[in-house]
Amino acid sequence: MEIPGLINYWAVVVLMMAGLYTVVARGNLVKKIIGLNVFQISVFVLYITMGKITGGTAPILAEGIRTYSNPLPHVLILTAIVVGVATTALGLALVVRIQEAYGTIEEDELAEREAEEGA
Amino acid sequence: MRLVEHLPALLVVVPLMAAPVCFVMRRPVAAWGISLLVSWSCLAMAVGLLALVMQGGPISYLLGGWAAPWGIEYRVDALDAFVLVIVAAIGAIVALAAKRSVEHEIPEERRYLFYAMFLLCLCGLLGMAITGDAFNLFVFLEISSLSTYVLVGLGRDRRALTAAFRYLVIGTIGATFYVIGIGLAYMMTGTLNMADLAVRLPDVAHTTTVQAALAFLVIGIGIKMAAFPLHLWLPNAYAYAPSISTAFLAGTATKVSVYVFLRVVLGMFGGTGLLKAAAVPDLLMVIALIGMFVGSAVAIWQADLKRSFAYSSVAQIGYILFGVSLLSTTGLAAGIVHLFNHALMKTAIFLALTAVFMRTGSVRIDALAGIGRRMPLTMVAFLVAGLSLIGVPLTVGFVSKWYLIQAAVEAGVWPAAVLVLLSSLLAVVYVWRVVEVAWFHKATEATMKVTEAPLTVVVPTWVLCAAVVWFGLDATGTMAVARTAASFLSQGIAP
Amino acid sequence: MNETTLVLLAILVPLIGVVPIVLADRLPNLREAFSLITAGLLFAVVFSLWRLVDQGARPEVVVGEMLPGLPIAFSVEPLGMLFALIASFLWIVTTIYAIGYMRGHHEKHQTRFYAFFAVAIASTMGIALAGNMLTLFIFYEALTISTFPLVTHAGTEQAKRAGRLYLGLLLGTSIVFQLLAIIATWIIAGTLTFADGGILAGKASDTVVAVLFAIYVFGIGKIAIMPFHRWLPAAMVAPTPVSALLHAVAVVKAGVFTVVKVTVYVFGVDLLVGIDGAVWLQWLAAFTIIAASIVALTKDNLKARLAYSTISQLSYVVLATAVLAPQSVMGAALHIAAHAFGKITLFFAAGAIMVASHKTEVSQLAGIGRRMPWTMTAFAIGALSMIGVPPTAGFVSKWYILQGALDAGQIVAVATVVISTLLNAGYFLPIVYAAFFRKETADGHHHEHGEAPWPSVLALVVTATGTVILFLAPGAMLELAGAVIGRS
Structure with missing residues (x-):
């Protein structure tokens, strides 16, 4: 097993699962957003890792250097980070509005209040 | 004739640019006028593209002149053009009806937001249909998704907020699954161009990486198109969103996701033989x-x-x-x-x-x-x-x-x-x-x-x-x- | 006018007629005048079409392609001509009757009634003149939907329940079975155009053909064959003119007409004879005939009794078709005509009784x-036609059915016809007897009354006379029915 070489990928898996678990298991909406962030960050790590080549340097043409890392995934992930920030911002804005409208951001309490309304 | 050549880019750029204009104008009537104009011109462009494609076959448009598969390619074949027409037509019709309904359901100070988000959403959906680049598709997917969350959250029932939040969480998970899938496919092929991916994936189809990619993509897109049993976000989102948002989303959002399914899962993985092997059908x-x-x-x-x-x-x-x-x-x-x-x-x-x-x-x-x-x-x-x-x-x-x-x-x-x-x-x-x-x-x-x-x-x-x-x-x-x-x-x- | 125009007019005239009818919403006299004029015009159109067909013309019209390779098309052949003639003629009579009935009964929403009636007739014409199975199916569904507001006319809870059953059974069977069969036919045969001798011969295995035939039969819910018959008694909640024209003539005849069409022009009689594909249908039809007759015996409500009688009579046509002998197929075509005149007379009479005396039960x-x-004499003539006694049209059709069954040696069919004749007599003759020869019972239910309003009486006298004329001078009817089996 080349665990040391794949350590980044193991980190990705752990982060991914931790993030998803938080989204599903936590009732607090802010914690859900945090979980979502962790989940997304695992993907950022995945992309960044796949672009890295052992011994490669930053992709700037220079004398005597033959091995470069692939810059494309890194650039892609810049976009993804922007998207992630936007999602987080929107999510948090919604949480604020929910707090204003319901007076709580706990999922079970929200469900209770909605059930009363629906009846 | 130069304008015709740039139709694929214009189709996306026009609503994208118009959205901030709506945002800046702040006057609901002006914003409505802009979205009406933009959505109808999008429809005209989409119909034009469909006519071109049906006559002369697929159109390829290289964004910024960078050659595919390195640059981002907009590729329009019959399926893309058809979806473009669907989205643009529904957008145009809904824009017509929007004014009175928005006046009725959304408080005045937020109306311009509706139109800005409507145009962004339109841009995202059109972009998803037109792009030939798998990662670019993700960007458009998120543009449309983020604006959709707002369109849902504008509902005047407070349950619209929780519906939007829930949609946001589930939708983001879906989109992230999509990115993971694309990332894994990129790892094995080194390309993000969908046509190029379709050519290269069969050679590496036996790897678990590609198989995992397929699994992530199917689930991710499945969430977005609200396929049973991944549909749980949809009923509340549709029910509590402003009626006019629902009318627009019902006709477009899930449809475009189905299109993505066709394009990505069938188009990219169709040649790998993985679909039948994994009993996807x-x-x-x-x-x-x-x-x-x-x-x-x-x-x-x-x-x-x-x-x-x-x-x-x-x-x-x-x-x-x-x-x-x-x-x-x-x-x-x-x-x-x-x-x-x-x-x-x-x-x-x-x-x-x-x-x-x-x-x-x-x-x-x-x-x-x-x-x-x-x-x-x-x-x-x-x-x-x-x-x-x-x-x-x-x-x-x-x-x-x-x-x-x-x-x-x-x-x-x-x-x-x-x-x-x-x-x-x-x-x-x-x-x-x-x-x-x-x-x-x-x-x-x-x-x-x-x-x-x-x-x-x-x-x-x-x-x-x-x-x-x-x-x-x-x-x-x-x-x-x-x-x-x-x-x-x-x-x-x-x- | 050329043939093409006539064919299109046969469908368009009643549809266009809807416009003035709706516009004259507040002027009942004018509205009903428009209804009558439309009906008269339609009959004129169909009549001139018949003159052409009589001279051997077989007009074909392709309206346009609906699905790739599948056009909406019309073609006129003898059986459809016979059906169209009957329906359009009886529409005139029914309109006259309806004027008396609807006013005498103080019904609401009369404009809606006349408008949807016209749409239903247009759909019926579409079925009669359809040139392929797709066109027929389109009008078949249109007929179901356009008659729904007529069935639920009263708007009561009972009417709504009946409407649900009506829509559920008719739409349900046609969507699930008929559509499936049509699409399968399209895949197997590559065409849906009706053709002499069928389009399926030699293209599928015997089993497939037999199964397909069964799917067709169950898909045509309008024939009210058991176990899909419940909608018909339920539909009796509709105003009597609807029960009379639509649920004794247009809708149900559209069903049996479709069965004959499918048997003769999609499968071809020879194909089905070769594989004994319709024997089971004889048994099912026989069962329906007997069972419905027995149920009719137990019904005290006059319209319900008539409804079950219709179920049983419809299965005569199905039975005769399923015998697959030339004579009996001709008998089936004849029975479509004969039963139409007889049963509409009976319904007219039932409605007239309801309007004049407010009585609905046989025992009253x-x-x-x-x-x-006048009413009861007409009723008696209609009843005799149901039983099949001369001098009525019912005798002629039964004669051919029996002859065909005997020639083909189909004992089941012969026995069924004989037994059911007795049963028919059993549930109709006592009504006639009581009406003329028994004294009114003193249950405090009476009031002084005479005949129903004159338009209603006129209508039922006309149809009763028609029943007798079809016996005395069956020439045209025999000619058309004979042409169905290729006998000129």
Whole structure:
């Protein structure tokens, strides 16, 4: 097993699962957003890792250097980070509005209040 | 002629640029005017593109002049152009009806936001359809998704907020799954161009990385298109969003996601042989059939009509996926034509409900008692679209059903054909219960005072109804496009 | 006018007629005048079409392609001509009757009634003249939907329940079975155009053909064959003119007409004979005939009794078709005509009784023949036609059915016809007897009354006369029916 070489990928898996678990298991909406962030960050790590080549340097043409890392995934992930920030911002804005409208951001309490309304 | 060459880029850039303009203007009427102008010019461009593609074959547009597969390529073939027309047409129709409904449902200080988000969403959806780059698709997916969350959250019921939040969480998970899948595929092939991916993936199909990529993509897109059982975000989002948002989203958002499924899962992985090996078609068929029954059955029991027809959408996605799951040209064509047909009829239904909501302040079924006489134009339009959902001849619903059944019988899956037909009987129930209430129940005191909805809402609804009948009477045109698109897709699928 | 125009007019005239009918909403006299004019025009159109067909013309019209390779098309052949003639002629009579009935009964929403009636007739014409199975199916569904508001006309809870059953059974069977069968036919045969000798011969295995035939039969819910018959009694909640024209003539005849069409022009008689594909249908039809007759015996409500009688009579046509002998197929065509005139007379009479005396039950009718002599005489003639006694049309059709069955040696069919004749007599003759020869019972239910309004009486006299004329001068009817089996 080349665990040391794949350590980044193991980190990705752990982060991914931790993030998803938080989204599903936590009732607090802010914690859900945090979980979502962790989940997304695992993907950022995945992309960044796949672009890295052992011994490669930053992709700037220079004398005597033959091995470069692939810059494309890194650039892609810049976009993804922007998207992630936007999602987080929107999510948090919604949480604020929910707090204003319901007076709580706990999922079970929200469900209770909605059930009363629906009846 | 230079402008024509840039049509693919313009189609996306125009709404993208117009959205911030709406945001800056802040005046709702001006914002509405801009979105009307933009959406109709998008429609004109999309129709132009479709005509070009049907005549001269696929169009390739290199963004910034960078050659594919390194640069981002916009690629328009029959399927893309067809989806573009669907999205742009629904957008244009909805923009027409939006003004009065937005005035009714959204407080004045937030109205300009609706139009800005509407245009962003339009941009995202069009972009998803037009791009030939898998990662670029993700960006457009998120543009449309983020604006969709806002469109849902603008609803005046506070439950719209929780619905939007829930949609945001689930939608983001779906989109992230998509990125993971694309990332894994990129790891093995080193390309993000979809056409290039389709060429390179078969060579590395045996690796677990590519297989995992397929799994992530199927789940991710499955969430976005609200395929049963990944549909849980949809009913509340549709039910509590402003009526006009629902009308727009119901006709476009899930449709484009289905398109992404076709493009990515079938288009990219079709040649790998992985689909059959992983029993994707069988799985899809089972899911589609269950979705049809569960969606329709749940729709019958909903008191809130927007919710009811949201569940109906889950069922209708099932019909599309059923056609797709057969992987034959007829099946794919049936699915693709149902994309278009369902967009027409479901938007018509939600526009009619928008009109009802404007006049009665509710879309609970008991609020519609005796409304057939009070709002005859709206409710007859509802009836026409409803008959189409059932699949009555002379409506587009019949065309879809005909080809779905034909595809099923050709593929030799008779029991599935019977199940599809049986499930459409459930549509009779959930449509007809509304008809009964609207025409045969005594008007209550509240409904006695109701008058016909304003023409700006009724006319767009009827335009869609006319299309429902027109393309039901003469389906040769739509079927020709659908067949072209389907045969291209099915050629790429390994036997 | 050329043939093409006539064919299109046959469908368009009643549809266009809807416009003035709706516009004259507030002027009942004018509205009903428009209805009558439309009906008259339609009959004129169909009649001139018949003159052409009589001279051997077989007009074909392709309206346009609906699905790739599948056009909406019309073609006129003898059986459809016969059906169209009957329906359009009886529409005139029914309109006259309806004027008396609807006013006498103070029905609401009369404009809606006349408008949807016209749409239903247009659909019927579409079925009669359809040139392929797709076109037929389109109008078949249109007929179901356009008659729904007529069935639920009263708007009561009972009417709504009946409407649900009506829509559920008719739409359900047609969507699930008929559509499936049509699409399968399209895949197997590559065409849906009706052709002499069928389109399926030699293209599929015997088993497939047999199964397909069964799916067709169950898909045509309008024939009210058991177990899909419940919609017909339920539909009796509709105003009597609807029960009379639509649920004794147009709708149900559209069903049996479709069965004959499918048997003769889609499968071809020879194909089915070769594989004994219709034997089971004989048994099912025989069962329906007997069972429905027995149920009819137990019904005290007059319209319900007539409804079950219709179920049984429809299965005569199905039975005769399923015998697959030339004579009996001709008998089936004849029975479509004969039963139409007889049954519409019976319904007219039932409605007239309802309007004049407010009586709906068989047991209340003692002595009514003296108050309403015209009505009850017509009723008697209709009843005799149902039983199949000369001098009525029912005798002619039964004769051919029996002859065909005997020639083909189909004992089941012969026995069924004989037994059911007795049963028919059993549930109709007592009504006639009581009406003329028993005294009114004194249950406090009476009021002084005479005949129903004159338009209603006129209508039922016309149809009763028609029933007799079809016996005395069956020439045209025999000619058309004979042409169905290729006998000129």
